[in-house]
Amino acid sequence: MTASLPLWPVYIDDFFGGVLMIILAVAAFIYARRLTRIDQENVLWIYIFWLCTALVVLAVSRGVGHILRFLLVLSGHDAAWNFLAPYSGGINTMAITAVAVLTFYYHSMQRVIARVQTDARSLTRAHDALTELNQTLEQRVEERTMELRLSEQKFRHLFEGSKDMIFFCDSQARITDINDAGVNLLGFEKTDEVIGRSLKSFFLDQEQCDRYFRILHDQGHVKEFEIEFARRDNSRLYLMITTSAIHDDSGAIQGCEAIAKDLTRFKEVTDQLIQSENMASVGQLAAGVAHEINTPLGIILGYTQLLEEDFAGQSEVFDTLKTVEKQTNICKRIVADLLKFSRNTVEGIKKAADINGCLEEVLAIVEHSLNMDHIYVQRSMSSGLPRVMVDRERLRQVLVNIINNAHYAIGVEGIIGVWTSYDPEFQEVEIVIGDTGCGIPAKTIGRIFDPFFTTKGVGKGTGLGLSVSFGIIKDHNGSLEAFSPPRQQQFLEAGMRTTFHIRLPIRPEGAHDA
Amino acid sequence: MWIRKNFTQPAPDTGDVAHRFLSRRTIIGIVAAATLLPATPALAVQLHGAPEGLYVHMLAHVFYFAALLFLLLILKKKPPGHSAAWRNFRLALVFFLLWNTDTFIVHWLASRLPETAFVGHSLWAHRLAGPLTPTRWIYYLGRFDHLLCVPAMFFLVLSLRRLCRETESRPPTTPGDGP
Numbered sequence: 019m020t021a022s023l024p025l026w027p028v029y030i031d032d033f034f035g036g037v038l039m040i041i042l043a044v045a046a047f048i049y050a051r052r053l054t055r056i057d058q059e060n061v062l063w064i065y066i067f068w069l070c071t072a073l074v075v076l077a078v079s080r081g082v083g084h085i086l087r088f089l090l091v092l093s094g095h096d097a098a099w100n101f102l103a104p105y106s107g108g109i110n111t112m113a114i115t116a117v118a119v120l121t122f123y124y125h126s127m128q129r130v131i132a133r134v135q136t137d138a139r140s141l142t143r144a145h146d147a148l149t150e151l152n153q154t155l156e157q158r159v160e161e162r163t164m165e166l167r168l169s170e171q172k173f174r175h176l177f178e179g180s181k182d183m184i185f186f187c188d189s190q191a192r193i194t195d196i197n198d199a200g201v202n203l204l205g206f207e208k209t210d211e212v213i214g215r216s217l218k219s220f221f222l223d224q225e226q227c228d229r230y231f232r233i234l235h236d237q238g239h240v241k242e243f244e245i246e247f248a249r250r251d252n253s254r255l256y257l258m259i260t261t262s263a264i265h266d267d268s269g270a271i272q273g274c275e276a277i278a279k280d281l282t283r284f285k286e287v288t289d290q291l292i293q294s295e296n297m298a299s300v301g302q303l304a305a306g307v308a309h310e311i312n313t314p315l316g317i318i319l320g321y322t323q324l325l326e327e328d329f330a331g332q333s334e335v336f337d338t339l340k341t342v343e344k345q346t347n348i349c350k351r352i353v354a355d356l357l358k359f360s361r362n363t364v365e366g367i368k369k370a371a372d373i374n375g376c377l378e379e380v381l382a383i384v385e386h387s388l389n390m391d392h393i394y395v396q397r398s399m400s401s402g403l404p405r406v407m408v409d410r411e412r413l414r415q416v417l418v419n420i421i422n423n424a425h426y427a428i429g430v431e432g433i434i435g436v437w438t439s440y441d442p443e444f445q446e447v448e449i450v451i452g453d454t455g456c457g458i459p460a461k462t463i464g465r466i467f468d469p470f471f472t473t474k475g476v477g478k479g480t481g482l483g484l485s486v487s488f489g490i491i492k493d494h495n496g497s498l499e500a501f502s503p504p505r506q507q508q509f510l511e512a513g514m515r516t517t518f519h520i521r522l523p524i525r526p527e528g529a530h531d532a
Numbered sequence: 533m534w535i536r537k538n539f540t541q542p543a544p545d546t547g548d549v550a551h552r553f554l555s556r557r558t559i560i561g562i563v564a565a566a567t568l569l570p571a572t573p574a575l576a577v578q579l580h581g582a583p584e585g586l587y588v589h590m591l592a593h594v595f596y597f598a599a600l601l602f603l604l605l606i607l608k609k610k611p612p613g614h615s616a617a618w619r620n621f622r623l624a625l626v627f628f629l630l631w632n633t634d635t636f637i638v639h640w641l642a643s644r645l646p647e648t649a650f651v652g653h654s655l656w657a658h659r660l661a662g663p664l665t666p667t668r669w670i671y672y673l674g675r676f677d678h679l680l681c682v683p684a685m686f687f688l689v690l691s692l693r694r695l696c697r698e699t700e701s702r703p704p705t706t707p708g709d710g711p
C-alpha cells in the first residue's frame with residue numbers, strides 16, 4: 019500500500035471543480051448573452067455566445083457527471099452511475115466538437131462577412147456618390163432651368179416689346195411666330211390671323227419676292243433689304259428687313275428669323291423731301307427764266323400797245339395787235355405765276371380764318387360749273403373748328419386747284435366729297451377733298467406733285483397746279499397728301515377713288531414772327 | 533473521460549440498486565433515455581460502444597485543440613482589440629489548450645493502464661496502485677484537470693465581463709465587426 023496513491027483528492031477536485039465550472043460557465047453565458055443583446059449583429063459576439071452555450075453544456079454535463087458520480091457512488095448506487103456515465107460522456111464529446119466546429123465556422127463567417135462588408139462599403143460609397151451626383155444634378159438642372167427661364171424671359175420681352183416686326187418662318191416660308199408689333203404693322207388684330215400665312219403672300223412685287231428668297235437661299239441671310247408689303251387693307255408697307263436662315267445639322271434650311279423695320283413713314287418723309295428739293299431746283303430755274311422773259315415780254319407788250327395807238331383806225335391790224343397783246347398778257351401771267359411759285363417769298367398776309375367759310379367761298383364759285391356736268395358736292399364739315407392762321411387768297415387757290423383736278427378726273431357725273439375736321443392731338447385742321455373720278459395709278463401717284471407733271475394733253479394743262487398748291491401748303495407749315503385709293507374706311511364707303519388731304523396747323527410756327 | 537472511468541471504475545453488482553434509484557427518483561430525462569435503450573443488458577452496450585466512444589472523444593479533444601490553436605492564431609493575426617479583456621480571452625484560450633492537452637494525455641494513459649492499477653472498493657479507499665512509474669505519476673497529476681479548466685473558464689468570464697463593460701460604454705459597432 020505504500021507505493022500507491024489515493025484517488026479521493028482527485029474526486030474532491032472533480033466535485034468542486036465541476037461545481038465551479040458550472041457556475042463560471044453560466045456566468046460566461048450570461049455575459050455573452052448581454053453582449054449579443056447590446057450589439058445583435060456583431061458576429062464575434064454571436065460566436066462567443068454560441069461558444070459559451072456549448073461550454074455551459076459541456077460544463078453541466080461534465081460537472082453534473084462528476085457530482086452525480088460522486089454522490090451516486092458514495093451512496094452505493096454504482097449501477098445507476100454506470101447507466102448514466104455514457105450519456106454524460108457522449109454529451110461532452112458533442113459539446114467539445116461543437117465548440118471546435120463553431121470556432122472554425124466563425125472564421126469562415128468572419129471572412130464572408132468581411133467580404134460582405136467591403137461590398138456593402140463600396141455599395142455605400144457608390145450610393146453616396148450617386149446621391150451626391152443626384153443632388154448636384156438636381157441643383158444644376160434647377161440652376162440651368164432658372165437661367166433658361168431668365169434668358170427666355172429676356173428674349174420674350176425683347177420679342178414682344180419690340181416696335182419692329184420680328185417673325186419666324188418654317189422651311190415653306192410660312193410664318194410660325196410673330197410679335198404684336200408685326201401683327202399690327204400687317205394690319206391684323208390677332209397673332210393667330212397671321213400665323214400660318216405664307217410670307218410670299220405679303221409681297222407686293224413678285225420680282226422683289228423672288229430676289230429676297232434667292233439672296234436668303236444663296237447667302238443664308240439678307241441684310242437691310244427694302245421690301246414692299248401689302249397690308250391687310252392692301253395699303254403699302256415699306257419695310258427694311260434683315261433675315262437669317264436657320265439651318266439644321268445637315269445644313270438644310272429649316273426656316274428663318276427676321277426683323278423688319280417699318281419705313282413707310284420714313285419713305286413718305288423722304289419722298290416729300292425729294293419733292294421739295296425738286297421743287298426748289300425747278301423753282302430756281304423757273305425764277306431765272308421768268309425773270310429773263312419778263313423783260314422782253316414787257317417790251318413786247320409796250321411796243322404792241324404803241325402800235326395799237328398807231329393803227330387805231332385799221333381794224334384788221336388793230337385786232338391782230340389786240341390778240342398779240344392778250345397772249346402776251348397770258349404769258350406775263352404765267353411768268354408771274356411761275357415767279358410766285360418759285361420765290362415763295364410772296365408773303366401774303368396770314369390771318370386767323372374760318373376754314374369752313376373759306377371752302378364755302380370756293381364752292382360757291384365752282385359749284386355752278388360742277389353741277390353743269392352733273393357733279394355734286396357732298397359736304398361733311400365739322401362745326402366749331404378752331405380758326406387757322408392762313409393766307410385766304412392762296413388757300414383758295416389751292417382749293418380751286420384740287421377741285422378743278424377732281425372735276426377733270428370725274429368728267430361728267432360724280433361726287434366730290436368735302437370733309438373738315440380737327441385733330442386735337444396734333445392741333446391740326448384737316449380738309450379732305452375726294453372724288454369718284456378715275457383715280458391715280460400707283461405708278462404715277464408719286465409724281466403728281468412734281469412740277470410740270472401732267473397727264474393732260476399738250477396745251478391743256480401745265481402740270482403746275484399741284485406743285486404750286488404743295489408749295490403754298492408747305493408755306494403754311496402744313497401738309498398735302500394724295501391717296502388713291504383712300505386709306506380710311508369712311509372715304510372708301512363714300513365711294514371716293516382719290517382723296518387729297520390738307521392738314522394745317524392752327525398756329526403755324528413762325529406765323530407770329532412774320 | 534467519463535467513459536473511460538466507467539470502465540476503469542470497479543463496478544460492483546448493484547443492479548437492484550439501480551432499479552431502486554430509478555423507481556425512487558423519476559427524473560424524466562433518465563426514464564426517457566432508459567425506455568429508448570435496447571432490452572439487452574447495459575454492460576453489453578457499453579462493451580461494444582466503449583472503444584468507439586473513447587476514440588471519438590479523444591478525437592474531439594484533438595479537434596478542439598486544433599480549433600483553439602486556430603482561434604489563437606487568427607486573434608493574433610487580426611486582433612479585435614488590445615484591451616485587458618482580449619488579453620484575458622487569450623489567456624482563457626491558452627488554459628483551455630493546456631487542459632485539452634492534459635485531458636488527452638490522461639485519456640491516452642488511462643487506456644494503457646491495466647485494470648489492476650486501481651485498487652480499493654469504496655470511493656474513499658480508491659487508490660492508484662504501484663509500482664509508481666513516471667507514467668502513473670503523470671496520470672495521477674493529470675487527473676487534476678480542473679486546475680486547468682477552472683482558470684480557463686475564470687479568465688473567460690473575466691474577459692466577457694470586461695467586454696460587456698467596454699461595449700456598453702460605446703455605441704454598437706457595424707454589423708459583422710470583429711477580428
Ligand SMILES: Nc1ncnc2c1ncn2[C@@H]1O[C@H](COP(=O)(O)OP(=O)(O)OP(=O)(O)O)[C@@H](O)[C@H]1O
Nearest residue numbers: 423424427457466472473474479480481482483484
Ligand atoms: N383728282 C384727281 N384724279 C385723278 N388724277 C388727278 C387728280 N388730281 C390730279 N391728278 C393727276 O395729277 C396730274 C397733275 O395735276 P396738276 O394739277 O399738277 O396738273 P394738271 O391738272 O395736269 O394741269 P393744270 O393744273 O395746270 O391744269 C394731273 O395731270 C392728273 O393726272
Ligand SMILES: [Mg+2]
Nearest residue numbers: 419423483484
Ligand atoms: Mg390741275
